[in-house]
Amino acid sequence: MSAPAPSPLATVVADPAHAPARQDEVLTDAALAFIAALHRRFTPRRDELLARRAERRAEIARTGTLDFLPRTAAVREDPDWRVAPAPAALNDRRVEITGPTDRKMTINALNSGARVWLADFEDASSPTWENVVGGQLNLIDAYERRIDFTSEQGKSYALKPADELATVVMRPRGWHLDERHLTVDGRPVPGALVDFGLYFFHNARRLIDLGKGPYFYLPKTESHLEARLWNDVFVFAQDHLGIPQGSVRATVLIETITAAYEMEEILYELREHASGLNAGRWDYLFSIVKNFRDGGAKFVLPDRNAVTMTAPFMRAYTELLVRTCHKRGAHAIGGMAAFIPSRKDPEVNEVAFQKVKADKDREANDGFDGSWVAHPDLVPVARASFDAVLGDRPHQKDRLREDVHVRAEELIAVDSLEAKPTYEGLRNAVQVGTRYIEAWLRGLGAVAIFNLMEDAATAEISRSQIWQWINAGVVFDNGRKATAELVREVAAEELAAVRAETGPDGFAAGRWEEAHDLLLKVALDEDYADFLTLPAYELLG
Template sequence: MNSFTDSLTMSGIVCTGQPVCRQDEVLTPEALRFLAELHWATAQRRQELLAARPARRAAIAAWQDPQFLRETEHIRNDPSWRVAPPAPGLEDRRVEITGPVDKKMTINALNSGAKVWLADMEDSSTPTWRNVIKGQLNLTDALERRIDFTTEEGKDYKLKADGDLPTIVVRPRGWHLPEKHMLIDGQPIAGGIVDFGLFFFHNARRLLAQGKGPYFYLPKIENHLEARLWNDIFILAQDLLGIPQGTIRATVLIETITAAFEMEEILYELRDHASGLNAGRWDYIFSLIKNFRTRGPRFVLPDRGQVTMTQPFMRAYTEQLVRACHKRGAMAIGGMAAAVPNRKDPEANANALEKVRADKTREANDGFDGSWVAHPDLVPVCREVFDGVLGS
């Protein structure tokens, strides 16, 4: 531990991770005081919300099906409210590419030609201490256009010299994941607060100077109260840095069965900061399995290859998402197709591209405003499909 670590301890934060090169650029005393403020304001509520999750699952297991809430019916029936208008850089989201925030993937995503890069600090990124810190450094370096990477074989990766880069939308970790390497009063800070807070603190003003803003994808939300907690964090974070309220924009992944019954309420809680909803298809399927696994043969699913987006329960969920978004002026973003291109096998590559085209065609015709891909070779396919429906 270095002298920097002593200042962390003095400010109430203990850092237990092994030092990472350039970590002092990320873990400044000011940034850590900012994280501490976010933690102290929300830690108890977060724990209460997490404690409610097992009780909700137990109720579903006891044959209490999720349903639209009576206590929030007035929100769903009120035609007057809408979410904030699209923020700069989020007006066109017809192709979004997702991937982790390591150097190579960062450069490939930003050179892909997509409209948005989902900079993923959650599902596709192992949250080792090194990855957490390096991911923050890579994001800042990318915004400053000073990021590059050379493989052991000598292949160079650099950002393209000219033209606009995709808008960066950061996905922090979900509420259930702690950051065990950062402790306050002996308790870990929420991983989501670490990921959100460090990126926001270091880059919010930088993004505004570039004509965009700090934008986020919120994963694993199970109900509107969890969305309310994120909204309160956004308000506090903007106040602490003196940034105008409503600067932050958030897109929520609907990837749990309980959240699917509260889509409008989730948008309502985040309405001054909301940008849209995303159909997180794979986690949604898992949520069904986790919640209904003891409910008998009716809820047994076949091989996952047969659980496609055309199955009635998946189609109902995505149609409801589009309805909720467009009713409230938000964007509906489609999910990620499972097919992956293979440059070494022309036949397999053609099959993969055709599957992706069919999947994106269904989404575009269903009213989605854009969709995800996981590989740069899929960007042109997705763009062509949505161009054909959305036009200019």
């Protein structure tokens, strides 16, 4: 007897008794057929590219360096090519707000006064099935203007008029994460294709009718070949659903060290769909540690808060990004202002706002066309910095930064920093890592910790630095050596502090023990986990 023919639909693998509300509105047969088509066509290439990541990491471990690619020199040297012109809705991007797609955030972000909202299914979202499906529904409801929200305190939230709303740029998950709740031919579908596919299927035509379009941020890209895969996904999706080619626009986060050496090639591969590049921070530092973790003392990073964007190797990265974008007609978008204003301490807010202003002033004066904030109260601060430089212009892409000349070695000159790891830096890494992972396991991807909005990238750099400091035998400022035993001691102290802070009932209601154990696993295991969200996903409800 022959085997049954494969289903033309993606299969939902979830408990029907606990299905998210209105799930059937998202997981229609037509949408599941589209997901299946994307999976069958593109997942094999995704698999090959993930294997190539491992090969490249092995090469970095062997050589201890990186360089611009000789085989793509012709792309970099060709002065003539440009990315597609920006659509009107993405021409002015001076302030962008980021956040997950829960109902309250959807309304607040759209109403924030920012030009763009990065609607995040990735680092700021814990990928519970409820969040995956609910986030899609919230965006559909927002475009249909049938979204509202009432808090437990009775405060109501509703959308402003359409012309006052931010433009949505949606960020799907990275290529490395699978979605276990959707399978095709017995295999889980990559989360990237689930997030992209459901959003595109339901909203591409709707957004075009609204005078905008299906716009995306592409995370954790490691090479121009991965950008080429995304471009092929866009071409196929537009053709498959009868959407005009070129409707998609993508901004790529340059948040891996390997991608920093392929900025022009990434824009070239996406040029009919490219909108710009973004300079991330924590994921970029995480990528440096991950790729050069066995590179010796010259690659040891100090405390994460000591690595500012003014560090020489970070300046090289951001200035190269601005020059690359403007050379090719793309937007250069700056990094995150993650401060969360205090309701109790105006002095703390004043100091933090001045730091945010200085950071955004620097970005605007360096040539960036816009930047990120994590909270609506920071929108006017960042806007003032860019208004002062841009005036009535939508961007400053005419500022070509031809004065910038970055050598390959400057991008990885970590030893140009004078700061060193400290014991308090270790304690902070344990505190933030534990607190973030615990929230993530409860389904929260964007978490306010010590007045900063933290996401998965924060936890990644925290656990990576712990791993690196131990393996490099770092001796801290108090004379104590970084060891697994010391980390376990600090982690136990943090767990006790949380127990005292939350009380017995609050502690029991959380997932603190699991978070503690997972942090120690990904920070102390000899075999370094590529992403902590992979083992964490196995624990996610």
